[in-house]
Amino acid sequence: MGAVKRIRYFIFLKDVFILAISAFGGPQAHLAMLLNIMVKKRGYISEEELMELYALCQILPGPTSTQTITAIGFRIGKANLAYLTLLVWMLPAVAIMTTAAILVDNYQTKNFSLEFTKFIQPMAVGFISYGAYIIASKMVTTKTAGALMALSAIVTYFISKPAALPIVLVFAGCLTAFKYKKQEIEVKEKVKIKWGNFTLWGLVLIAAALLGAFTQDRIVLLFENFYRNGSLIFGGGQVLIPFLNKEFVEFKGYLSSEEFLSGLAMVQAVPGPTFSVSSFVGALSVRDLGLGAQILGGFIAACGIFLPGTFLIFFVIRFWDSLKKYRVVRASLEGIHAASAGMVASAAFLLFEPIDNSVLNVTVVIGTFLLLTYTKIPPPLIILAGLAAGFLI
Template sequence: MIGRVRYYIFLRDILMLAVTTFGGPQAHLAHFQKVLVDKRKYLTEDDLMEINSLCQILPGPTSTQTLTAIGFKIGGPTLAYLTLLVWILPAVILMTLAAMLMSSIEEKNWSLEFTRFIQPMAVGFVSYGAFVIIQKTVRTKTGIVLMVTAAILSYLIQTPYVFPVILLCSGLLTALKYKNQPKEEKVKIVVPWANFLLWAGVLIFAAALGGITRALPVRLFENFYRNGSLIFGGGQVLTPLLYTEFVQYAPKQYLTSGEFLSGYAIAQSLPGPVFSFSSYIGALSMREYGTGGEILGALVSAFGIFLPGTFLIFFVIRFWESLKRYRAVRASLEGITAASAGLVAASAVILFQPLENTIINFSVTIATFLLLLFTKIPSPLIILGGLLLGFVVRWATER
């Protein structure tokens, strides 16, 4: 009974975090520290930082993996999966509703002019994300070279399949610098393969089923599951992949550039994981199937993006103590994070290109970047200000 009560309180704390935590992985970590360490003492500060560091090495949403790993540490797989659901559902529901509202507005041919400032603001958010990642992770000449190379390649070769190749190759290159890492006493690694096989099995099965049936829900799940399996660096790095795959990639093009950027801006203004943006894309991708199709598209996309990171953290956390003693593993992180920074920097340019090259759009993008850089104004208020300004400009021009 005591355990059940403690699990209930833990899940209630996770729900409160899900509806009050803004700002992406860096800001999320501070909230986790305050609630889970300082207030509830579920784990120590060192435990939290080590779990978070491990999640940064793995592909997937860092904040989500950190929380599910804590749930696993406290109560095993069952509590971990409940933690995942409680953490992601509020943001997924809100992003699904946003997609349905967007679809309804377009069906009724209502003007979206009030969102005119939201799209360049979204580019400002991506630019700021690139700046933060570069500032925090790129500190060596090798990192700078890999960052610039990744940015150029991802800009020139705008296909969904180039991104994981860039990330993996960059990690392998810096792994060769393992001698720069301090030595630690090695221990024998015993690897329980069950969760890895589960991750790989779902990936192969989804790809095969999607190829055979060509069913859109299955293909959406496979697309997001694949992206979720190969993304290092959080929602900012996910953005260019999704834009290339769902807006630019000719066989799909399920969303327009305007719809994508508006959705990304909304995701920035909501609490919880930025990866919930996937549910918005999934819902709009299946809008032609009605409300039921939109909900189904949102759900399969959300589970597709969140599950692989969960499977992988469950796999690695069991032998992490042994694995982290190997210098090559620690060295590979330099290349992965540097390439991630390059992908985000290139995405800011790619996302801006469909917009009109006007002074207003440039000014809004730069102003958003500067507000994020030099003020502590919360992201939701910045987005709300952009929407209000759009309404005012539309009202003034129609008079």
């Protein structure tokens, strides 16, 4: 049995690596790929379990797709596999963005054009639209859910505040919780809360702040800055951007606006977590300390931004299965799933707005959606085709 488990874990980590080098477009687009690989292809978890984890991660602060993937690893092989999952998922993007920062600092990419990535953003919108379609078709099955999906899409489209996301999810869940009598009665388990990971999250936050204030060491302060931001941010990588700009560009002046915008452009063309832009910012923040410090700064920044959400999801997932045996909790999932679908739909519209509204880009969005819906072409091949088209056109 031990050997079988090890083989299964290895296959799972290989699938995570494939996602890490091929998943473009942020958490909503990543969700579509998770459905394809983790649910349909491998059957690590059910579609319902994936959606529950995804909704749960949206309620918590931190990078949604990273938390969802590490939570799947936790479900399969507990904490050890989950931490390995986090490393495999984040390292490719972190390495690319750290390298990009070093190249930018050495003016080697001054005239480098990212024109070949011009189809990636409209393709990402296609992926997100497909994710919304999949969620809605599977999870939105009642008139109440349909209404909540529409309401969620409208609210999250017009209200850009990060706090709106968890509030909408909780509100939708509370509304459908009143339908708890329609749920089957299950044998309840006493909810046993293990506070270890929550305590660890808090202790690291306090220790980093105190150590940074006492030593004034740039690397320690860098970890504290990103760990604090990672503990406060809801809603994915796009929400992280104004926080980083305010702290590292406007307040501390570690990066120029041009350098920061270069990092944002590059991360659009990098697969894996959008939060990997933190490595770009971290490496440039310590450029005056030498090449070794830049490499360390990129990795430390990534650890700081990814660890808070990881600790928090590991805390919640330990008692989630016991908690959802209560009819009120299960009934609330109808609203949470519907609100999640609405958020994904609004994200597709929001991400399409800054893209040039040309016939070509609209065609790319629709074409990507149709390829995902009606063919079995693997998503990585679709992305590679988009990159190749960018070179040719």
